[in-house]
Amino acid sequence: MENLLAIIIGAIFVNNFILTRFLGLCPFFGVSRKTSSALGMGFAVVFVMTLASMSTWLIYNLVLIPLKVEYLQIVTFILVIATLVQLVELFLKKTNEALYKALGIYLPLITTNCAVLGVAFLNVQENYGFIASTVFGASAGIGFTLALFLMSGIRERLDLAKVPKAFQGVPIAFIIASLMSLAFLAFSGMIR
Amino acid sequence: MSLKQLVKGLWKENPVFCLVLGLCPTLAVSNALENGLAMGVAATFVLICSSIIISLIAKKIPNEIRIPAYIVVIATFVTIASLFMAALLPELNKALGIYVPLIVVNCIILGRAEAFASRNNIKDSALDALGMGLGFTIALIIISSIREILGTGKIILFGLQTIRLPIEPAMMFILPSGALLVMGLLLSLFSALKQNKKPLKANCCIEEDK
Numbered sequence: 001m002e003n004l005l006a007i008i009i010g011a012i013f014v015n016n017f018i019l020t021r022f023l024g025l026c027p028f029f030g031v032s033r034k035t036s037s038a039l040g041m042g043f044a045v046v047f048v049m050t051l052a053s054m055s056t057w058l059i060y061n062l063v064l065i066p067l068k069v070e071y072l073q074i075v076t077f078i079l080v081i082a083t084l085v086q087l088v089e090l091f092l093k094k095t096n097e098a099l100y101k102a103l104g105i106y107l108p109l110i111t112t113n114c115a116v117l118g119v120a121f122l123n124v125q126e127n128y129g130f131i132a133s134t135v136f137g138a139s140a141g142i143g144f145t146l147a148l149f150l151m152s153g154i155r156e157r158l159d160l161a162k163v164p165k166a167f168q169g170v171p172i173a174f175i176i177a178s179l180m181s182l183a184f185l186a187f188s189g190m191i192r
Numbered sequence: 193m194s195l196k197q198l199v200k201g202l203w204k205e206n207p208v209f210c211l212v213l214g215l216c217p218t219l220a221v222s223n224a225l226e227n228g229l230a231m232g233v234a235a236t237f238v239l240i241c242s243s244i245i246i247s248l249i250a251k252k253i254p255n256e257i258r259i260p261a262y263i264v265v266i267a268t269f270v271t272i273a274s275l276f277m278a279a280l281l282p283e284l285n286k287a288l289g290i291y292v293p294l295i296v297v298n299c300i301i302l303g304r305a306e307a308f309a310s311r312n313n314i315k316d317s318a319l320d321a322l323g324m325g326l327g328f329t330i331a332l333i334i335i336s337s338i339r340e341i342l343g344t345g346k347i348i349l350f351g352l353q354t355i356r357l358p359i360e361p362a363m364m365f366i367l368p369s370g371a372l373l374v375m376g377l378l379l380s381l382f383s384a385l386k387q388n389k390k391p392l393k394a395n396c397c398i399e400e401d402k
Contacts (some may be wrong), residue, residue, distance in 0.1 A: 020368045022220040026299065029215075071275060074293045075267040082260060114216045114297040121290040166384035167376075170212055174376025181369035 004135050006191055007128075011139035013187035017115050018147040019180055024115030028148055029173055031106070038152035042145025044106040046138060048088065049119050052081050053137025056120035057130055077120045085110055115144055150180060197316050201323030207300045208331035209382045214300040217291050218332060219371040225347055228336030229329070230284050234277065234292065236325025238269045239301050243309040243321035250310035262305045263296070270296045300328060338374050339365045 017023045024045070031041045056077050064070050089107045092100040110116055119140050123133040154176055163172050207213045217235070221227045242265050253261045274292045277285045285292065295301070304324055309317040340347050343366030346356045364370045 022216045022368065022371070023294075025215040025219065029212075071271060074271050074274070074296055075264060078263055078267055078296055079260070082263070114294050117297050118290055118294060121293050125290060164380075166380040169383075171376045171380035171383060174372050174379060178369045178372035178376060181367075181372055182364070185367065185369060 004132065007132055007136050008139040009187075010191050011136055012143035012146065013184065014191050016143045016147055016184050017118070017140050018144055019177065019184045021118065023118040024113050024144055027113060028151060028177070029170060032148055032151040032155055032173070035149065035152045035156060038148045039145070040102055041106045042141070042148050044103040044110060045113070045115065045144050046141030047103070048081075048085060048107070048110050049116055049141035049144075050134060050138045051084055051088065052116050053119055053123055053133045054130070055080055055084055057123055057128075057133040060124060061130075073121075073124065077117060081116055081120070115140070147180070147184075151177065154180075195319075197319040198323040201320065201325070201327035202330065203327075205324075206327040206331060206382075207324050208328060209379060210386075212379070213303060214298045214328060215375075217294065217298060218328075218335065219368070219375060221288055221291050222332055222336035222339055222371055222374075223343070223366045224287075224340045225333065225336045225349055226284065227287050228332035229349075230277075230281070231288060231291065231295075232325070232329025232332040234273045235295050235298060235301070235328055236322070237273055238266060238295055239304060239325045239328075240318060240321040241269045241272075242266045242301060243304060243317045244314055246305045247309040247312060247314050247317035258310070259302075259306070262302060262310075266301055266305070267296045300324060335371070335374055335378065338378075339370055343367075343370060 011017070015021055018025065018028050027041055027045075031037050059076060059080055060070075060073060064073060064076060085107055089100075092103065092107075119137050122140075123136060126136075128136055151173075155173065158172065158176070167175070201207065204210070208215075208218055214235075217231050221231045242262070245265050246262055249261075249265075250258070270293060273295065274285070277288075277292060304321060308320050312320070337347060341355065341357055342362055343364070345359060345361035347354050362370075365374065
């Protein structure tokens with residue numbers, strides 16, 4: 001139980017996916033202009049990351065290891081995730097119209113999101129069990145959403161600020177992210 | 193003509209500084225010059241090989257499944273690169289960690305496959321890939337040398353200490369926040385140098401929803 005708690009705190013705060021691991025930077029800079037779209041993207045990522053952790057764990061441990069073809073993990077994982085995103089999209093379209101409308105446009109963007117693939121590789125590298133992998137996937141997604149949400153709040157304010165010409169657009173977003181990352185550094189003492 | 197394909201990746205369409213692509217590995221592994229260099233070489237290898245293969249097979253792939261097909265080609269070369277690295281340079285492989293397999297989702301590679309290699313002949317595609325790969329490597333070298341020298345006060349390359357600064361190192365620069373700061377400053381420098389009329393926009397695989 002303590003172990004799971006450590007995984008949750010670690011994935012959300014200490015090793016935040018965006019601010020310390022740099023996974024998923026593209027949506028972080030691309031979809032962080034409005035709070036509403038940041039939240040939509042965040043929920044879609046939590047959803048897909050949890051499912052991706054579960055399915056890649058199952059495939060790695062029940063198929064790749066018994067067949068002794070662990071070296072195929074890169075090809076397998078990316079195909080599994082791409083298929084998974086497609087399936088989720090189809091499933092939502094058929095069953096839950098409201099949720100599909102809310103998350104639909106973000107789902108295709110997630111296929112090439114390195115955060116989702118990163119979660120699968122980290123589960124293998126850290127040797128997590130099934131439960132731990134699922135929890136890690138979900139909390140990594142929550143950490144991603146947290147950083148994206150904070151960033152979008154700041155950027156909405158930034159529209160009103162006077163930014164020097166050379167810094168307009170992406171450069172100032174990097175400086176903000178750097179300061180946010182510095183703030184998140186304070187969490188690093190929470191886990192041994 | 194062909195020289196133009198090579199050179200444009202270095203400056204005019206530099207994947208990192210001008211197109212703002214491939215950010216995750218650029219920031220994550222640039223804490224030391226050695227790591228940055230290794231990532232640059234590995235990504236260039238994958239970029240060149242997959243561009244050549246994709247330009248060869250692009251016409252035979254049905255349009256609907258071209259992206260999955262490209263991804264499989266890229267993933268194959270990433271597997272080769274990561275196995276090579278694990279066998280020959282185990283220390284470096286450990287330092288780069290999951291960022292070696294993550295080359296597969298590096299937007300530069302899929303972006304060049306889709307935008308260039310699938311529409312041009314082998315020679316141009318290979319030169320374009322080489323130029324883009326070199327541009328990426330140079331960007332990594334710039335960022336990682338700035339971070340290493342400011343963060344540790346010295347640069348260590350292949351086990352040899354090459355430069356030493358007589359200043360107190362600021363640890364912040366080898367931490368994640370230093371990566372974002374250096375990148376932000378470099379991007380603003382590029383934007384000022386090129387005197388862009390319009391401000392820089394991240395165009396990494398995705399566009400802001402309307």
